[in-house]
Amino acid sequence: MSLQLDRSVFGSPVNAGNVLSYEDAHRLLNDWVKNDRLKLHMKQVAHLMKSWAAEKEGLNEADQWRWEMAGLLHDADWDQWPDLHCKKIIEELEASNIDPEIIHAIASHGPNHFGVEPITQMDKMLFAFDELSGLTHAYSLMRPEGYGGMELKGIKKRFKEKGFAASVNREEIQDAMNRAGVELESIMQFIVEKQGQVNWG
Numbered sequence: 345m346s347l348q349l350d351r352s353v354f355g356s357p358v359n360a361g362n363v364l365s366y367e368d369a370h371r372l373l374n375d376w377v378k379n380d381r382l383k384l385h386m387k388q389v390a391h392l393m394k395s396w397a398a399e400k401e402g403l404n405e406a407d408q409w410r411w412e413m414a415g416l417l418h419d420a421d422w423d424q425w426p427d428l429h430c431k432k433i434i435e436e437l438e439a440s441n442i443d444p445e446i447i448h449a450i451a452s453h454g455p456n457h458f459g460v461e462p463i464t465q466m467d468k469m470l471f472a473f474d475e476l477s478g479l480t481h482a483y484s485l486m487r488p489e490g491y492g493g494m495e496l497k498g499i500k501k502r503f504k505e506k507g508f509a510a511s512v513n514r515e516e517i518q519d520a521m522n523r524a525g526v527e528l529e530s531i532m533q534f535i536v537e538k539q540g541q542v543n544w545g
């Protein structure tokens with residue numbers, strides 16, 4: 345099974361700036377994704393994308409939502425149509441005339457799987473956050489106090505333990521950091537802090 349997208353252009357430049365409303369994006373998420381763990385993952389990545397756009401990129405609210413939306417919907421088709429990941433969500437967003445940058449970010453969130461290189465900072469940060477967010481959350485679940493008192497050294501230790509969250513590809517994460525031009529440790533710190541801010545229920 346190949347998830348290669350076999351193209352590098354997504355959406356149309358005339359749709360730049362077009363987004364789904366917050367309600368419509370969440371409706372799509374809830375319609376398409378029945379797996380609560382996956383839904384949580386997408387909300388966590390969305391929260392990281394929004395926080396990064398606001399605090400590190402200094403973007404305005406409209407742009408923060410574009411980043412958030414890319415995070416929120418990046419795995420939308422993974423639950424019901426894993427063989428079509430991420431073709432199906434790309435086609436849906438193209439049919440809805442959504443901003444091509446958002447679609448490109450989704451298309452490039454796994455360059456080794458989809459064959460689409462991350463280009464913009466939005467692309468690169470989505471790739472950088474994706475797997476590390478999940479690893480950090482897995483770590484919180486094995487701590488009695490969850491995110492409370494979580495420290496960078498703890499997450500660094502788990503990262504080095506190959507048996508922990510074994511499906512998370514460490515080389516891919518390092519590759520993502522290199523592409524984004526960010527230090528692994530600083531992203532870990534950011535994720536610990538931002539994911540720890542929210543009560544994920």
Ligand SMILES: [Fe+2]
Binds near residue numbers: 419422429454
């Ligand atoms: Fe994915």
Ligand SMILES: [Fe+2]
Binds near residue numbers: 385389418474475
């Ligand atoms: Fe993901």
